[in-house]
Amino acid sequence: MPEYIPPTLDWVKKHVxxxxxxxxxxxxxxxxxxxxxxxxxxxxNKTGGIRKIPLMRVKVDDTYVLIGSMGGQPKNPxxxxxxxxxxxxxxxxxxxxxxxxxxxxxxxxxRSRLWEASADAYPPxxxxxxxxxxxxxxxxxxxx
Numbered sequence: 491m492p493e494y495i496p497p498t499l500d501w502v503k504k505h506v507x508x509x510x511x512x513x514x515x516x517x518x519x520x521x522x523x524x525x526x527x528x529x530x531x532x533x534x535n536k537t538g539g540i541r542k543i544p545l546m547r548v549k550v551d552d553t554y555v556l557i558g559s560m561g562g563q564p565k566n567p568x569x570x571x572x573x574x575x576x577x578x579x580x581x582x583x584x585x586x587x588x589x590x591x592x593x594x595x596x597x598x599x600x601r602s603r604l605w606e607a608s609a610d611a612y613p614p615x616x617x618x619x620x621x622x623x624x625x626x627x628x629x630x631x632x633x634x
Contacts (some may be wrong), residue, residue, distance in 0.1 A: 495539035500565035506542045514585040520546065525612060528554060529582040530631070531597075531632055532592075534568075543569050546612040547583060548604075555604045556592060556629040562621030570627050592632040596621055601628050 497503045501521065508517035509529050520527050526547035540613050548555040558570040572590045573579065581588050595601045605628060611614045619626050 493539055494534065494580070495534060495541055497541075497543065498554040502544065508540065509544065509582065510557070514570050514582050514587075517544075518584050520544070530556060531582070532569060532572050533576040533578070535572045541569065541572060542573050543567075546615075548608045549583070550604060550607050550610045550630075552629040552633055554590070555608050556584075556631060557605075557615055558627035558629070559615055559618040562618030564622055564624065566627060570629075574631055575579050578634070581631055589634050590591070591634050592629045592631045595628045595630055600630075604628055604630060621633075 497506060505521060506529060509527075518527065519525055527544045528547045529542055530545055531540060531542050533539070545556055548557070548599050557571070558566050560567040574594060577592045579590050579592050581590050595604055605615070608628070615626075
């Protein structure tokens with residue numbers, strides 16, 4: 491069984507611990523907001539370890555949209571590379587835990603539709619895209 495490697499940022503680590511430790515009844519929103527979030531459990535592409543990251547909850551039908559914004563930083567978050575290498579994920583949405591497979595959205599029309607849904611759920615995504623020259627990766631997690 492691969493080892494769990496906690497997030498390196500202290501606030502992220504604490505958020506994941508509270509969300510997971512409560513069975514999905516606490517920390518279901520982004521800290522200091524009322525914006526719902528999910529926990530994405532995935533495998534590190536270099537370490538092979540289990541990783542967990544909170545992301546904004548963007549649900550479209552029976553899928554989740556995962557935005558690699560990193561607040562508009564110039565580089566992608568590490569989890570983007572992990573999902574590209576290991577697309578099997580587990581999503582915790584509150585008390586529900588669902589096995590899913592993530593795929594990066596390449597089709598411009600699909601990406602535009604999912605980006606719009608994501609920006610509706612979390613408007614700062616548009617600011618993040620304006621802040622960076624990179625094209626922010628968009629993934630969709632679909633039921634296995």
